[in-house]
Amino acid sequence: MYLFVHEDREHLLEPGERFESDLGILEVPDEVSPGDVVETHLGNAFTVRRLRGPDLFTHLDRTGAPMMPRDVGLVVGKTGVAAGDRVLDAGTGTGILSAYMGRMGADVVSYEIDPDFAEVARNNMEIAGVADRVEIRTGDVTDALDELSGFDVVTLDTEDAPAVVERTPTLLSRGGSLAVYSPFVENTREVVAAAREVGLDDIETLDTIQREMDFDDRGSRPSTGGVGHTGYLTFARRP
Ligand SMILES: C[S@@+](CC[C@H](N)C(=O)[O-])C[C@H]1O[C@@H](n2cnc3c(N)ncnc32)[C@H](O)[C@@H]1O
Structure with missing residues:
Protein backbone atom coordinates (compact mmCIF):
# COMPACT_ATOMS: atom_id res chain seq x y z
CA MET A 1 0.00 0.00 0.00
CA LEU A 51 3.79 4.90 4.55
CA ARG A 52 5.47 5.95 7.76
CA GLY A 53 4.24 5.97 11.37
CA PRO A 54 2.21 9.20 11.31
CA ASP A 55 0.53 8.07 8.07
CA LEU A 56 -0.59 4.91 9.87
CA PHE A 57 -2.13 7.04 12.63
CA THR A 58 -4.08 8.99 10.00
CA HIS A 59 -5.11 6.17 7.68
CA LEU A 60 -5.39 2.81 9.48
CA ASP A 61 -8.94 1.60 10.20
CA ARG A 62 -9.82 2.81 13.70
CA THR A 63 -11.38 0.76 16.46
CA GLY A 64 -10.08 1.37 20.00
CA ALA A 65 -8.86 4.98 20.37
CA PRO A 66 -5.35 4.98 18.89
CA MET A 67 -2.40 6.38 20.80
CA MET A 68 -1.29 9.71 19.36
CA PRO A 69 2.21 9.91 17.86
CA ARG A 70 3.30 12.33 20.61
CA ASP A 71 2.46 9.69 23.26
CA VAL A 72 4.04 6.90 21.20
CA GLY A 73 7.19 9.04 21.15
CA LEU A 74 7.23 9.21 24.91
CA VAL A 75 6.69 5.44 25.22
CA VAL A 76 9.60 4.81 22.86
CA GLY A 77 11.84 7.33 24.60
CA LYS A 78 11.11 6.21 28.15
CA THR A 79 11.10 2.42 27.60
CA GLY A 80 13.94 2.43 25.08
CA VAL A 81 12.06 -0.19 23.06
CA ALA A 82 14.41 -1.33 20.32
CA ALA A 83 14.99 -3.86 17.55
CA GLY A 84 15.03 -7.41 18.89
CA ASP A 85 13.04 -6.61 22.03
CA ARG A 86 10.16 -8.92 23.00
CA VAL A 87 7.16 -6.72 23.79
CA LEU A 88 3.83 -7.54 25.41
CA ASP A 89 1.11 -5.02 24.44
CA ALA A 90 -2.56 -4.81 25.53
CA GLY A 91 -5.08 -3.92 24.31
CA THR A 92 -4.28 -3.75 20.68
CA GLY A 93 -7.16 -1.43 19.67
CA THR A 94 -6.34 0.11 16.31
CA GLY A 95 -2.80 -1.16 16.75
CA ILE A 96 -0.96 2.13 16.35
CA LEU A 97 1.47 1.55 19.23
CA SER A 98 2.04 -2.07 18.15
CA ALA A 99 2.66 -1.00 14.56
CA TYR A 100 5.19 1.66 15.56
CA MET A 101 7.08 -0.82 17.75
CA GLY A 102 6.98 -3.47 15.02
CA ARG A 103 8.36 -0.96 12.52
CA MET A 104 11.23 -0.34 14.96
CA GLY A 105 12.12 -4.04 14.79
CA ALA A 106 10.59 -5.22 18.07
CA ASP A 107 8.71 -8.53 18.20
CA VAL A 108 5.31 -7.70 19.64
CA VAL A 109 2.60 -9.92 21.11
CA SER A 110 -0.57 -7.86 21.45
CA TYR A 111 -3.86 -8.92 23.09
CA GLU A 112 -7.26 -7.62 21.99
CA ILE A 113 -10.38 -8.72 23.82
CA ASP A 114 -12.83 -7.79 21.03
CA PRO A 115 -12.63 -10.33 18.15
CA ASP A 116 -13.82 -7.79 15.55
CA PHE A 117 -11.23 -5.25 16.72
CA ALA A 118 -8.55 -7.96 16.59
CA GLU A 119 -9.44 -8.75 12.98
CA VAL A 120 -9.22 -5.09 11.99
CA ALA A 121 -5.88 -4.80 13.80
CA ARG A 122 -4.47 -7.82 11.94
CA ASN A 123 -5.37 -6.15 8.66
CA ASN A 124 -3.81 -2.92 9.92
CA MET A 125 -0.56 -4.77 10.66
CA GLU A 126 -0.56 -6.06 7.05
CA ILE A 127 -0.95 -2.49 5.77
CA ALA A 128 1.80 -1.32 8.12
CA GLY A 129 4.08 -4.09 6.82
CA VAL A 130 4.64 -5.58 10.28
CA ALA A 131 2.39 -8.66 10.24
CA ASP A 132 5.49 -10.84 10.65
CA ARG A 133 6.57 -8.95 13.79
CA VAL A 134 3.28 -8.13 15.50
CA GLU A 135 1.17 -11.08 16.56
CA ILE A 136 -2.38 -10.09 17.48
CA ARG A 137 -3.94 -12.57 19.92
CA THR A 138 -7.69 -12.45 20.46
CA GLY A 139 -8.51 -12.59 24.15
CA ASP A 140 -8.43 -10.97 27.56
CA VAL A 141 -4.82 -10.34 28.52
CA THR A 142 -5.63 -10.91 32.20
CA ASP A 143 -6.66 -14.51 31.35
CA ALA A 144 -3.32 -15.18 29.65
CA LEU A 145 -0.94 -13.90 32.33
CA ASP A 146 0.05 -17.37 33.62
CA GLU A 147 1.51 -18.28 30.23
CA LEU A 148 3.40 -15.00 29.64
CA SER A 149 6.86 -14.09 30.98
CA GLY A 150 10.24 -12.53 30.28
CA PHE A 151 9.33 -9.55 28.09
CA ASP A 152 11.76 -6.65 27.62
CA VAL A 153 8.88 -4.17 27.51
CA VAL A 154 5.22 -4.30 28.58
CA THR A 155 2.86 -1.62 27.22
CA LEU A 156 -0.70 -1.34 28.53
CA ASP A 157 -3.65 0.73 27.36
CA THR A 158 -6.62 -0.88 29.14
CA GLU A 159 -8.79 -0.02 32.10
CA ASP A 160 -7.71 -3.20 33.92
CA ALA A 161 -4.01 -2.35 33.53
CA PRO A 162 -3.45 -2.42 37.34
CA ALA A 163 -4.19 -6.17 37.37
CA VAL A 164 -1.50 -6.69 34.74
CA VAL A 165 0.97 -4.40 36.51
CA GLU A 166 0.65 -6.65 39.57
CA ARG A 167 2.12 -9.46 37.49
CA THR A 168 5.09 -7.53 36.06
CA PRO A 169 7.63 -9.32 38.34
CA THR A 170 7.21 -12.31 36.01
CA LEU A 171 5.97 -10.57 32.85
CA LEU A 172 9.11 -8.42 32.64
CA SER A 173 12.68 -9.62 32.41
CA ARG A 174 15.16 -8.03 34.87
CA GLY A 175 15.64 -4.35 33.99
CA GLY A 176 12.67 -4.49 31.63
CA SER A 177 10.36 -1.48 31.19
CA LEU A 178 6.67 -0.90 31.77
CA ALA A 179 4.57 1.81 30.12
CA VAL A 180 0.90 2.34 30.97
CA TYR A 181 -1.39 4.80 29.22
CA SER A 182 -4.43 5.87 31.25
CA PRO A 183 -6.94 8.55 30.22
CA PHE A 184 -8.03 9.24 33.81
CA VAL A 185 -6.09 10.12 36.91
CA GLU A 186 -8.06 7.66 39.10
CA ASN A 187 -6.88 4.72 37.00
CA THR A 188 -3.38 6.17 36.98
CA ARG A 189 -3.31 6.18 40.79
CA GLU A 190 -4.22 2.48 40.79
CA VAL A 191 -1.45 1.75 38.30
CA VAL A 192 1.10 3.58 40.46
CA ALA A 193 -0.15 1.78 43.59
CA ALA A 194 0.19 -1.60 41.86
CA ALA A 195 3.69 -0.75 40.62
CA ARG A 196 4.75 0.25 44.16
CA GLU A 197 3.13 -2.86 45.65
CA VAL A 198 5.21 -5.21 43.48
CA GLY A 199 8.42 -3.24 44.04
CA LEU A 200 9.05 -1.76 40.60
CA ASP A 201 11.77 0.89 40.32
CA ASP A 202 11.81 4.35 38.73
CA ILE A 203 8.04 4.81 38.87
CA GLU A 204 7.11 8.04 37.13
CA THR A 205 3.84 9.43 35.73
CA LEU A 206 3.80 12.12 33.06
CA ASP A 207 0.99 14.28 31.71
CA THR A 208 2.05 15.11 28.16
CA ILE A 209 1.27 18.61 27.07
CA GLN A 210 2.23 19.64 23.59
CA ARG A 211 1.35 22.81 21.73
CA GLU A 212 1.73 23.30 18.03
CA MET A 213 3.14 26.67 16.96
CA ASP A 214 1.36 28.92 14.44
CA PHE A 215 3.45 31.28 12.30
CA ASP A 216 1.53 33.81 10.22
CA ASP A 217 1.78 37.42 9.01
CA ARG A 218 0.45 38.81 12.30
CA GLY A 219 2.93 36.98 14.48
CA SER A 220 3.89 33.68 16.07
CA ARG A 221 2.19 31.92 18.97
CA PRO A 222 1.07 28.52 20.23
CA SER A 223 -1.93 27.27 18.26
CA THR A 224 -5.29 28.02 19.87
CA GLY A 225 -6.79 24.81 18.44
CA GLY A 226 -5.82 21.14 18.47
CA VAL A 227 -5.88 18.34 21.01
CA GLY A 228 -5.11 19.24 24.62
CA HIS A 229 -5.03 16.45 27.17
CA THR A 230 -4.69 12.90 25.84
CA GLY A 231 -3.71 10.74 28.81
CA TYR A 232 -1.28 10.03 31.62
CA LEU A 233 1.72 7.84 30.96
CA THR A 234 3.19 5.86 33.82
CA PHE A 235 6.62 4.27 33.47
CA ALA A 236 8.50 1.87 35.72
CA ARG A 237 11.22 -0.78 35.57
CA ARG A 238 11.69 -4.19 37.05
CA PRO A 239 14.73 -4.07 39.36
C1 LIG B 1 -7.55 2.54 23.81
S1 LIG B 1 -7.52 1.05 22.92
C2 LIG B 1 -5.81 0.74 22.66
C3 LIG B 1 -5.22 1.57 21.53
C4 LIG B 1 -3.82 1.19 21.14
N1 LIG B 1 -2.87 1.44 22.21
C5 LIG B 1 -3.38 1.90 19.88
O1 LIG B 1 -2.35 2.61 19.91
O2 LIG B 1 -4.06 1.79 18.84
C6 LIG B 1 -7.89 -0.14 24.18
C7 LIG B 1 -8.23 -1.52 23.62
O3 LIG B 1 -8.05 -2.47 24.65
C8 LIG B 1 -9.01 -3.49 24.51
N2 LIG B 1 -9.07 -4.15 25.83
C9 LIG B 1 -9.65 -3.68 26.98
N3 LIG B 1 -9.43 -4.53 28.01
C10 LIG B 1 -8.69 -5.57 27.50
C11 LIG B 1 -8.14 -6.75 28.05
N4 LIG B 1 -8.31 -7.04 29.35
N5 LIG B 1 -7.44 -7.60 27.24
C12 LIG B 1 -7.27 -7.29 25.93
N6 LIG B 1 -7.77 -6.18 25.34
C13 LIG B 1 -8.46 -5.33 26.11
C14 LIG B 1 -10.26 -2.74 24.05
O4 LIG B 1 -11.16 -3.59 23.40
C15 LIG B 1 -9.67 -1.67 23.14
O5 LIG B 1 -9.67 -2.08 21.80
Whole structure:
Protein backbone atom coordinates (compact mmCIF):
# COMPACT_ATOMS: atom_id res chain seq x y z
CA MET A 1 0.00 0.00 0.00
CA TYR A 2 1.06 3.54 -0.73
CA LEU A 3 -0.33 6.98 -0.09
CA PHE A 4 -1.43 8.97 -3.12
CA VAL A 5 -1.18 12.66 -2.33
CA HIS A 6 -2.84 15.55 -4.19
CA GLU A 7 -2.44 18.90 -2.40
CA ASP A 8 -4.09 18.38 1.02
CA ARG A 9 -5.79 15.12 0.03
CA GLU A 10 -4.33 11.67 0.71
CA HIS A 11 -5.65 8.23 -0.22
CA LEU A 12 -4.31 4.82 0.80
CA LEU A 13 -4.33 2.71 -2.37
CA GLU A 14 -2.95 -0.60 -3.58
CA PRO A 15 -1.03 -1.14 -6.82
CA GLY A 16 -3.56 -2.10 -9.52
CA GLU A 17 -6.46 -0.41 -7.69
CA ARG A 18 -8.98 1.82 -9.49
CA PHE A 19 -9.97 4.89 -7.47
CA GLU A 20 -12.73 7.34 -8.42
CA SER A 21 -13.23 10.82 -6.96
CA ASP A 22 -14.19 14.30 -8.08
CA LEU A 23 -10.58 14.62 -9.29
CA GLY A 24 -11.21 11.85 -11.83
CA ILE A 25 -10.44 8.17 -12.17
CA LEU A 26 -7.04 7.06 -10.92
CA GLU A 27 -5.83 3.75 -12.32
CA VAL A 28 -2.97 2.81 -9.98
CA PRO A 29 -0.26 1.02 -11.98
CA ASP A 30 0.79 -2.49 -10.83
CA GLU A 31 4.28 -1.16 -10.17
CA VAL A 32 4.73 2.15 -8.38
CA SER A 33 7.59 3.66 -6.41
CA PRO A 34 7.67 6.50 -3.89
CA GLY A 35 7.98 9.81 -5.73
CA ASP A 36 6.18 8.62 -8.86
CA VAL A 37 3.45 10.92 -10.14
CA VAL A 38 0.23 9.34 -11.43
CA GLU A 39 -2.53 11.34 -13.13
CA THR A 40 -6.28 10.82 -13.09
CA HIS A 41 -8.12 10.76 -16.42
CA LEU A 42 -8.88 14.46 -15.78
CA GLY A 43 -5.18 15.24 -15.49
CA ASN A 44 -5.00 15.73 -11.71
CA ALA A 45 -1.64 14.57 -10.38
CA PHE A 46 -1.12 12.36 -7.31
CA THR A 47 2.36 11.82 -5.89
CA VAL A 48 3.13 8.36 -4.51
CA ARG A 49 4.40 8.36 -0.93
CA ARG A 50 5.48 5.39 1.20
CA LEU A 51 3.79 4.90 4.55
CA ARG A 52 5.47 5.95 7.76
CA GLY A 53 4.24 5.97 11.37
CA PRO A 54 2.21 9.20 11.31
CA ASP A 55 0.53 8.07 8.07
CA LEU A 56 -0.59 4.91 9.87
CA PHE A 57 -2.13 7.04 12.63
CA THR A 58 -4.08 8.99 10.00
CA HIS A 59 -5.11 6.17 7.68
CA LEU A 60 -5.39 2.81 9.48
CA ASP A 61 -8.94 1.60 10.20
CA ARG A 62 -9.82 2.81 13.70
CA THR A 63 -11.38 0.76 16.46
CA GLY A 64 -10.08 1.37 20.00
CA ALA A 65 -8.86 4.98 20.37
CA PRO A 66 -5.35 4.98 18.89
CA MET A 67 -2.40 6.38 20.80
CA MET A 68 -1.29 9.71 19.36
CA PRO A 69 2.21 9.91 17.86
CA ARG A 70 3.30 12.33 20.61
CA ASP A 71 2.46 9.69 23.26
CA VAL A 72 4.04 6.90 21.20
CA GLY A 73 7.19 9.04 21.15
CA LEU A 74 7.23 9.21 24.91
CA VAL A 75 6.69 5.44 25.22
CA VAL A 76 9.60 4.81 22.86
CA GLY A 77 11.84 7.33 24.60
CA LYS A 78 11.11 6.21 28.15
CA THR A 79 11.10 2.42 27.60
CA GLY A 80 13.94 2.43 25.08
CA VAL A 81 12.06 -0.19 23.06
CA ALA A 82 14.41 -1.33 20.32
CA ALA A 83 14.99 -3.86 17.55
CA GLY A 84 15.03 -7.41 18.89
CA ASP A 85 13.04 -6.61 22.03
CA ARG A 86 10.16 -8.92 23.00
CA VAL A 87 7.16 -6.72 23.79
CA LEU A 88 3.83 -7.54 25.41
CA ASP A 89 1.11 -5.02 24.44
CA ALA A 90 -2.56 -4.81 25.53
CA GLY A 91 -5.08 -3.92 24.31
CA THR A 92 -4.28 -3.75 20.68
CA GLY A 93 -7.16 -1.43 19.67
CA THR A 94 -6.34 0.11 16.31
CA GLY A 95 -2.80 -1.16 16.75
CA ILE A 96 -0.96 2.13 16.35
CA LEU A 97 1.47 1.55 19.23
CA SER A 98 2.04 -2.07 18.15
CA ALA A 99 2.66 -1.00 14.56
CA TYR A 100 5.19 1.66 15.56
CA MET A 101 7.08 -0.82 17.75
CA GLY A 102 6.98 -3.47 15.02
CA ARG A 103 8.36 -0.96 12.52
CA MET A 104 11.23 -0.34 14.96
CA GLY A 105 12.12 -4.04 14.79
CA ALA A 106 10.59 -5.22 18.07
CA ASP A 107 8.71 -8.53 18.20
CA VAL A 108 5.31 -7.70 19.64
CA VAL A 109 2.60 -9.92 21.11
CA SER A 110 -0.57 -7.86 21.45
CA TYR A 111 -3.86 -8.92 23.09
CA GLU A 112 -7.26 -7.62 21.99
CA ILE A 113 -10.38 -8.72 23.82
CA ASP A 114 -12.83 -7.79 21.03
CA PRO A 115 -12.63 -10.33 18.15
CA ASP A 116 -13.82 -7.79 15.55
CA PHE A 117 -11.23 -5.25 16.72
CA ALA A 118 -8.55 -7.96 16.59
CA GLU A 119 -9.44 -8.75 12.98
CA VAL A 120 -9.22 -5.09 11.99
CA ALA A 121 -5.88 -4.80 13.80
CA ARG A 122 -4.47 -7.82 11.94
CA ASN A 123 -5.37 -6.15 8.66
CA ASN A 124 -3.81 -2.92 9.92
CA MET A 125 -0.56 -4.77 10.66
CA GLU A 126 -0.56 -6.06 7.05
CA ILE A 127 -0.95 -2.49 5.77
CA ALA A 128 1.80 -1.32 8.12
CA GLY A 129 4.08 -4.09 6.82
CA VAL A 130 4.64 -5.58 10.28
CA ALA A 131 2.39 -8.66 10.24
CA ASP A 132 5.49 -10.84 10.65
CA ARG A 133 6.57 -8.95 13.79
CA VAL A 134 3.28 -8.13 15.50
CA GLU A 135 1.17 -11.08 16.56
CA ILE A 136 -2.38 -10.09 17.48
CA ARG A 137 -3.94 -12.57 19.92
CA THR A 138 -7.69 -12.45 20.46
CA GLY A 139 -8.51 -12.59 24.15
CA ASP A 140 -8.43 -10.97 27.56
CA VAL A 141 -4.82 -10.34 28.52
CA THR A 142 -5.63 -10.91 32.20
CA ASP A 143 -6.66 -14.51 31.35
CA ALA A 144 -3.32 -15.18 29.65
CA LEU A 145 -0.94 -13.90 32.33
CA ASP A 146 0.05 -17.37 33.62
CA GLU A 147 1.51 -18.28 30.23
CA LEU A 148 3.40 -15.00 29.64
CA SER A 149 6.86 -14.09 30.98
CA GLY A 150 10.24 -12.53 30.28
CA PHE A 151 9.33 -9.55 28.09
CA ASP A 152 11.76 -6.65 27.62
CA VAL A 153 8.88 -4.17 27.51
CA VAL A 154 5.22 -4.30 28.58
CA THR A 155 2.86 -1.62 27.22
CA LEU A 156 -0.70 -1.34 28.53
CA ASP A 157 -3.65 0.73 27.36
CA THR A 158 -6.62 -0.88 29.14
CA GLU A 159 -8.79 -0.02 32.10
CA ASP A 160 -7.71 -3.20 33.92
CA ALA A 161 -4.01 -2.35 33.53
CA PRO A 162 -3.45 -2.42 37.34
CA ALA A 163 -4.19 -6.17 37.37
CA VAL A 164 -1.50 -6.69 34.74
CA VAL A 165 0.97 -4.40 36.51
CA GLU A 166 0.65 -6.65 39.57
CA ARG A 167 2.12 -9.46 37.49
CA THR A 168 5.09 -7.53 36.06
CA PRO A 169 7.63 -9.32 38.34
CA THR A 170 7.21 -12.31 36.01
CA LEU A 171 5.97 -10.57 32.85
CA LEU A 172 9.11 -8.42 32.64
CA SER A 173 12.68 -9.62 32.41
CA ARG A 174 15.16 -8.03 34.87
CA GLY A 175 15.64 -4.35 33.99
CA GLY A 176 12.67 -4.49 31.63
CA SER A 177 10.36 -1.48 31.19
CA LEU A 178 6.67 -0.90 31.77
CA ALA A 179 4.57 1.81 30.12
CA VAL A 180 0.90 2.34 30.97
CA TYR A 181 -1.39 4.80 29.22
CA SER A 182 -4.43 5.87 31.25
CA PRO A 183 -6.94 8.55 30.22
CA PHE A 184 -8.03 9.24 33.81
CA VAL A 185 -6.09 10.12 36.91
CA GLU A 186 -8.06 7.66 39.10
CA ASN A 187 -6.88 4.72 37.00
CA THR A 188 -3.38 6.17 36.98
CA ARG A 189 -3.31 6.18 40.79
CA GLU A 190 -4.22 2.48 40.79
CA VAL A 191 -1.45 1.75 38.30
CA VAL A 192 1.10 3.58 40.46
CA ALA A 193 -0.15 1.78 43.59
CA ALA A 194 0.19 -1.60 41.86
CA ALA A 195 3.69 -0.75 40.62
CA ARG A 196 4.75 0.25 44.16
CA GLU A 197 3.13 -2.86 45.65
CA VAL A 198 5.21 -5.21 43.48
CA GLY A 199 8.42 -3.24 44.04
CA LEU A 200 9.05 -1.76 40.60
CA ASP A 201 11.77 0.89 40.32
CA ASP A 202 11.81 4.35 38.73
CA ILE A 203 8.04 4.81 38.87
CA GLU A 204 7.11 8.04 37.13
CA THR A 205 3.84 9.43 35.73
CA LEU A 206 3.80 12.12 33.06
CA ASP A 207 0.99 14.28 31.71
CA THR A 208 2.05 15.11 28.16
CA ILE A 209 1.27 18.61 27.07
CA GLN A 210 2.23 19.64 23.59
CA ARG A 211 1.35 22.81 21.73
CA GLU A 212 1.73 23.30 18.03
CA MET A 213 3.14 26.67 16.96
CA ASP A 214 1.36 28.92 14.44
CA PHE A 215 3.45 31.28 12.30
CA ASP A 216 1.53 33.81 10.22
CA ASP A 217 1.78 37.42 9.01
CA ARG A 218 0.45 38.81 12.30
CA GLY A 219 2.93 36.98 14.48
CA SER A 220 3.89 33.68 16.07
CA ARG A 221 2.19 31.92 18.97
CA PRO A 222 1.07 28.52 20.23
CA SER A 223 -1.93 27.27 18.26
CA THR A 224 -5.29 28.02 19.87
CA GLY A 225 -6.79 24.81 18.44
CA GLY A 226 -5.82 21.14 18.47
CA VAL A 227 -5.88 18.34 21.01
CA GLY A 228 -5.11 19.24 24.62
CA HIS A 229 -5.03 16.45 27.17
CA THR A 230 -4.69 12.90 25.84
CA GLY A 231 -3.71 10.74 28.81
CA TYR A 232 -1.28 10.03 31.62
CA LEU A 233 1.72 7.84 30.96
CA THR A 234 3.19 5.86 33.82
CA PHE A 235 6.62 4.27 33.47
CA ALA A 236 8.50 1.87 35.72
CA ARG A 237 11.22 -0.78 35.57
CA ARG A 238 11.69 -4.19 37.05
CA PRO A 239 14.73 -4.07 39.36
C1 LIG B 1 -7.55 2.54 23.81
S1 LIG B 1 -7.52 1.05 22.92
C2 LIG B 1 -5.81 0.74 22.66
C3 LIG B 1 -5.22 1.57 21.53
C4 LIG B 1 -3.82 1.19 21.14
N1 LIG B 1 -2.87 1.44 22.21
C5 LIG B 1 -3.38 1.90 19.88
O1 LIG B 1 -2.35 2.61 19.91
O2 LIG B 1 -4.06 1.79 18.84
C6 LIG B 1 -7.89 -0.14 24.18
C7 LIG B 1 -8.23 -1.52 23.62
O3 LIG B 1 -8.05 -2.47 24.65
C8 LIG B 1 -9.01 -3.49 24.51
N2 LIG B 1 -9.07 -4.15 25.83
C9 LIG B 1 -9.65 -3.68 26.98
N3 LIG B 1 -9.43 -4.53 28.01
C10 LIG B 1 -8.69 -5.57 27.50
C11 LIG B 1 -8.14 -6.75 28.05
N4 LIG B 1 -8.31 -7.04 29.35
N5 LIG B 1 -7.44 -7.60 27.24
C12 LIG B 1 -7.27 -7.29 25.93
N6 LIG B 1 -7.77 -6.18 25.34
C13 LIG B 1 -8.46 -5.33 26.11
C14 LIG B 1 -10.26 -2.74 24.05
O4 LIG B 1 -11.16 -3.59 23.40
C15 LIG B 1 -9.67 -1.67 23.14
O5 LIG B 1 -9.67 -2.08 21.80
